[in-house]
Amino acid sequence: xxxxxxxxxxxxxxxxxxxxxxxxxxxxxxxxxxxxxxxxxxxxxxxxxxxxxxxxxxxxxxxxxxxxxxxxxxxxxxxxxxxxxxxxxxxxxxxxxxxxxxxxxxxxxxxxxxxxxxxxxxxxxxxxxxxxxxxxxxxxxxxxxxxxxxxxxxxxxxxxxxxxxxxxxxxxxxxxxxxxxxxxxxxxxxxxxxxxxxxxxxxxxxxxxxxxxxxxxxxxxxxxxxxxxxxxxxxxxxxxxxxxxx
Amino acid sequence: xxxxxxxxxxxxxxxxxxxxxxxxxxxxxxxxxxxxxxxxxxxxxxxxxxxxxxxxxxxxxxxxxxxxxxxxxxxxxxxxxxxxxxxxxxxxxxxxxxxxxxxxxxxxxxxxxxxxxxxxxxxxxxxxxxxxxxxxxxxxxxxxxxxxxxxxxxxxxxxxxxxxxxxxxxxxxxxxxxxxxxxxxxxxxxxxxxxxxxxxxxxxxxxxxxxxxxxxxxxxxxxxxxxxxxxxxxxxxxxxxxxxxxxxxxxxxxxxxxxxxxxxxxxxxxxxxxxxxxxxxxxxxxxxxxxxxxxxxxxxxxxxxxxxxxxxx
Numbered sequence: 001x002x003x004x005x006x007x008x009x010x011x012x013x014x015x016x017x018x019x020x021x022x023x024x025x026x027x028x029x030x031x032x033x034x035x036x037x038x039x040x041x042x043x044x045x046x047x048x049x050x051x052x053x054x055x056x057x058x059x060x061x062x063x064x065x066x067x068x069x070x071x072x073x074x075x076x077x078x079x080x081x082x083x084x085x086x087x088x089x090x091x092x093x094x095x096x097x098x099x100x101x102x103x104x105x106x107x108x109x110x111x112x113x114x115x116x117x118x119x120x121x122x123x124x125x126x127x128x129x130x131x132x133x134x135x136x137x138x139x140x141x142x143x144x145x146x147x148x149x150x151x152x153x154x155x156x157x158x159x160x161x162x163x164x165x166x167x168x169x170x171x172x173x174x175x176x177x178x179x180x181x182x183x184x185x186x187x188x189x190x191x192x193x194x195x196x197x198x199x200x201x202x203x204x205x206x207x208x209x210x211x212x213x214x215x216x217x218x219x220x221x222x223x224x225x226x227x228x229x230x231x232x233x234x235x236x237x238x239x240x241x242x243x244x245x246x
Numbered sequence: 247x248x249x250x251x252x253x254x255x256x257x258x259x260x261x262x263x264x265x266x267x268x269x270x271x272x273x274x275x276x277x278x279x280x281x282x283x284x285x286x287x288x289x290x291x292x293x294x295x296x297x298x299x300x301x302x303x304x305x306x307x308x309x310x311x312x313x314x315x316x317x318x319x320x321x322x323x324x325x326x327x328x329x330x331x332x333x334x335x336x337x338x339x340x341x342x343x344x345x346x347x348x349x350x351x352x353x354x355x356x357x358x359x360x361x362x363x364x365x366x367x368x369x370x371x372x373x374x375x376x377x378x379x380x381x382x383x384x385x386x387x388x389x390x391x392x393x394x395x396x397x398x399x400x401x402x403x404x405x406x407x408x409x410x411x412x413x414x415x416x417x418x419x420x421x422x423x424x425x426x427x428x429x430x431x432x433x434x435x436x437x438x439x440x441x442x443x444x445x446x447x448x449x450x451x452x453x454x455x456x457x458x459x460x461x462x463x464x465x466x467x468x469x470x471x472x473x474x475x476x477x478x479x480x481x482x483x484x485x486x487x488x489x490x491x492x493x494x495x496x497x498x499x500x501x502x503x504x505x506x507x508x509x510x511x512x513x514x515x516x517x518x519x520x521x522x523x524x525x526x527x528x529x530x531x532x533x534x535x536x537x538x539x540x541x542x543x544x545x546x547x548x549x550x551x552x553x554x555x556x557x558x559x
Contacts, residue, residue, distance in 0.1 A: 062470065066455060068460035092323075094325070097317050118308050124247070124382070197453075201448075
């Protein structure tokens, strides 16, 4: 059913918080995402012409790099982009078949590849470019928030997190319940001023981005103290100081 | 947006087919077109052929065409599903209209004609809403998009009916309607083009990344060196000078020339009118193909904001 589930007050909203201050753009999250998900819930993530010119493939996570601002105030910001598991996901409501759906219990947006007709309308409806067509199977694919990890009781509890979060070497990615105001991720969003992407479109993304921290303002460089007259022991230098200071 | 031929052919042909069905269904009971059964049957068959060819063409756009029937299920939320339902439902009165014309049931033909006309309007409205409901594409979100689809379907349908009318000896009323709808469509498209050229986009690289507080956002490194589905599907670019030239072609071939031909046909009448109306109808369809191609090629999707302007937009 592509109608959205009734919002539950204080309902679970699983999502990611991505720290743009600490992300170094290493692509590890994108790589581990591809590695896990190509045999995961929406497997496979095909590659086309993998060993020749024109290589391309399906990825759930893409890491961009930007420059923002000018001159000394300018910053280089690495920016991972993936599904934001929106509260108002038009990708779900435009779906004519019911293949695209938002889970009532945790807000994860998924695709049923058994019923998807591959019309591509959901990809058009997503402002963030989160959906990519598997042109081998003719169906749409997207981030599953590693639904096959986070609820997986066959792996150690500490590993029940999305692959991108586990692999991040700078801990720039955090996973949790953004519907619970007391969760670690919700606190992080409050403390660091986490924000929505393209809020003007009204999709209400669950995932939040933490802005780069304000750079410490450098103080004026320390000035070398001038030697006082009585400190100059050499009479010749004392005379030169007197002449040059005139 | 990538101007996929299957969708351009679909919206142009099915639009003309539904337009023809609408005017046939409406004008025949009012006695404003030839009342011969043969006229109604031929016009109806062409309308259904255009609609069916368009719908079949649209399935070529699907990754899994064999599952197309599933698209009828989500009419509660999806305009694409509503369009599918409306298209299928419209076949019922259209089929009954065919039967009524064949068997000479006058009252039934009038009733089914009007029902088919209503179905045609509903279907084209849904087609327009598929595009108008997509917030990431500001050129489609525009309030003139749905009126545009409806007006242009009415225009091309009336031009086709004028052609048949002229062959059956009286195509004056549909020709006048085609001229009026064409003039309306011409003004509407020019207003639309001016609006999308001048209205500033609400979303920018700054709102897309949320980094506007730091200043202007520029792409440093793209996430991938080769293209991908997103850029092929939504990063289609058309050179500005081509867009301007194609708009001129659409206006001249799709609107100005057919209007002149239809007006000439109205003045001359007789066999010459039939030839002129045929030429006009063909030109309308060709012009609308260009217009529909531009509708896609000129539309920009917010995902391109994440990419370097050279690879997208």
